[in-house]
Amino acid sequence: MWMIRQTPEGKPVRESYIIMIFLMLLLCSLFSELIGQHFIIGPIFLGLAVPDGPPLGSALSEKLDALVSAVFLPLYFLFSGARFNSFVLEATSFWIVQVLAISSFFGKVLGAMLPSLYCKMSLTDSLSLGLIMSAQGITQLLYLQSSLYLNIIDTQSYGNVVISILWLTGAALPLVKFLYDPSKRYLALNRRRTIEHASPDIEFLLMACLHNEENTPSMITILDMSNPSEQRPICFYVLHLIQLTGRATPLFIDHQSSSNKPSSIYPTHSQRMINAFRSYEQQNQGKLVVNLFTSISPYETMHDEVCMQAAERRASLLIVPFHKKWSSNGVVTESSHSIRAFNRQLLRTAPCSVAILVERGTLSRNNPLTSAPFYSVVVVFIEGSDDRESLVYAMRMADHPNVSVTVVRLIEPRRKSMNLMMRDTDGDLIHRFKVEYCIQIKRHDYREEVVKDSVEMINVLKSFDGCFDLIMVGRRHANREFSSLFNGMNEWNEYPELGVVGDMLVSSDTTYDGSVMVVQQQILGSHGGGGGGCYGGGSGGGHHGGYHHPDFHPDFHHPRQERRLNIPEVPRDTRVWPMV
Template sequence: MSIVALAFLAKFVATFVAAIINKMSVRDSLAFGLVMNTKGLLAIIILNSGRDLHVLDHNTFSVMMLAILIMTAAVGPILALIYKSNVPSKQHTHRSIRSIQANSDNVSSVINLLEISNPTKQSPMFVFAVHLVELSGHASAMLIVHDTCSNIRKTSKITAKNQKHSSPSDQIVAAFEKLETESEESSLFVDALTVVSSYASMHEDICNLADDKSADLIIIPFHKQSTIDGGMDNGNPSFRGINKNLLENSSCSVAIFVDRGLTDSSNIKNEDGHGCCRCAMLFISGSDDREALAYAWRMASNPNPKPNISLTVVRFIVSKDAAVHSDLPPNNPNNNDHDHDEDEKKNILEMIEENEKEKQLDDQYIESFVLNARNQPSIKLIHEVLNNGEETLKLISAMGNDYDLYIVGIGQTGSSPLTFGLSEWGDCPELGPLGDALASSNIVASASILIVHQGRAVGKSLFS
């Protein structure tokens, strides 16, 4: 065993030290050192040749074969133990849209969304465009990094005649690299990648990639697509599972994009003919709504005299006469009446306390937003006092198709009387009460929707 230990530690220590010197994390350095100790078929062939040539005797051959077996077999379990924890590493925490400082088939619609997200030289955007491909014909998942320089030369030559014969990945790479080359002042940078994985583990690959790249936001298309009559098709349940898993497991913010024609150029023109996307942000309460407002503010904070975004923030305020409702399931009916009453009172008090904390944070955030947007006429804030979810839907219906893009937060079901009952309008509760109602109904049939969820980590305010 001493020979096995010496053979293992020699390469492990050398690789680990080299990785640390090159500024790799301790965990990744450990993994790198372990992987370097794996042996394959070539090592066995060399040992067999040495034995056949009588360079190695039977005892030496047996010891070295045992060392190869033990070293290779131990790597897998140790790696699984190292990466077992789902807790994001320190360097990947506190990542959200609000943590970004001022200096620091859905392809066309997503590209258009990125174009109106206001990348500037002072606040550039680094986009990792990931083409997700279902695992088929491969034994394990793959990550393909497309060479940007060579692809710009190669994909720029794709004409309308031969573009239909190119692979989907080539078309996606070409589209995003065209976006990068057309970006003004080198404010938007794109890296194109392809992830080949099974649907069951695809969200893990996305989360790991987001952690490796220290991404602040993941934008993923809705699993349903709009139809000609303005409705939505049945969608792909596998895609829906990926979206749900991302919402539950991502350490950074996630936005689900419901595309209903944002790619149509007629949807982003104002009455004067200038490019201008009319955007409405619906603000109720909570961290998801604050994160959604952060994204809307980034889109609209353009110093140009003719900005390409007009933003209307509609803040819904609960009236004093509003009744307290909850969509949450009732307590266990097996409890006796006294315990049931006590638990109900406790839940109500906890809900009131939590709502008060959120309201204070909301007020502070709205004040910061108003202070920073005071000199921009393309941004306005409207306060609407409402009593219940029915009035919320009526107000949004009255807004109708006045806007090209609605931005909302997922929020929590039953956390506000203004969303009570909205779950009856939709069939995707993972989108939150308001997002589900907008995506599953024809209230805003021709407007696209961006539904934002803040990740597990809470970042600093965008306005701090």
């Protein structure tokens, strides 16, 4: 506690403190041996004394994790295996030990399942919990090593028990992975969570994920461009995502609750973001409600937490930052590979539409907290549900008096004649934009570009350089495999999560310096509408505008359709109330 008090807020722990902890670790091991205990007993009590989380717990985890996981742990398993001698095993004793091991294993599984079933847990989750609680690992190996060292058991008994641990744990872990699927809580929602299918007369439910403070200005700019108003208010959920380090369990903090003060846990990570969003909320009283949360969890399971929150909050769109960020002077800042994997997982499993925001510094310069800037937006429209989703979102932005929206539709020559003869869903939406915005509001524009192949499409995209603050594109496109616009583009795709057009605008050899938003419409669920939120309730009807199309990811799959827990729609008052 003294070390933590001596560490300035937001600063790393001194190296001298880390060295002191390591020396204390060795002294505690020596003290345990001197009093006749196992050498690991002292470090266990020292670990219990160290407070979890930052700054000290996370610093120790960062210093020790790589060394322990990559060097010491494999060496220990190698040492444990070297003590195993298969030539001293006897068939009779071997089978007796295995039968006893199986009996005790099932007894432990049943002992964990019965209380879980009594507490109304499902059978599948109860079995998964029982298997997890019955799995054995390094702790059991430590007991066996100590017993062998103290001559409590012989080499034959040691080998029999090690074999039972190996095959019982090896059988339990695949079963847990097969039975326990966290995504089943949100994947099969029976309502559409999209902007296209949402009712226009209810509040707009929007959620954004932030990894660090640098994401805050661009997200506030996108929120301002989304045009919060008294007629069409916005309920905006902000999730600050922090990687779990130095703690044993994930943590979810609701900053609306008075009991969770941000100054007590992770103070500097979230407080500045909270202040910025609260300031913007105060400037838009009656138009906007901002709800802020902090999620501290491993990156491997972080997408499950985000997807569950998006399902519970009934968000129509989830905005996440790209793992790379370009500053105004061209410097590229690349985050960890885990953030990119997190974005790809969201694209597979999100229960709503997803938008990946690639920020190149243009949005950060236009700060709505200090000025009233003018935004120029262009929508690249080809065809498909993702393009419609981006266009519907841009049409909401077009209602903002300081936003100019230009829709550029790329059409192949053979399809231009077809569009003149018949109008599909894409054509209906384009016609609505031209009538409601281009004719009535002169600052908006629409134009069509006839392109024969990918070269001409790239030339059209290059013409946007320096003209727009934000380009909005769909991630997937209908009939892509039959279109000449995408011939040969998959082989040069540097960022598959952005789609073909988004990758052209963001790849390392491009000259475009504006921000890009890549939109993917929800790929799950069936017919239905949206509703509920911070302000009001209702349901918005709409046809199923999506299409099932092969994804650019080689490992992409459509989630399983199975019976899942549905989140009910709760009608709410139409007045502006903050979340409690």
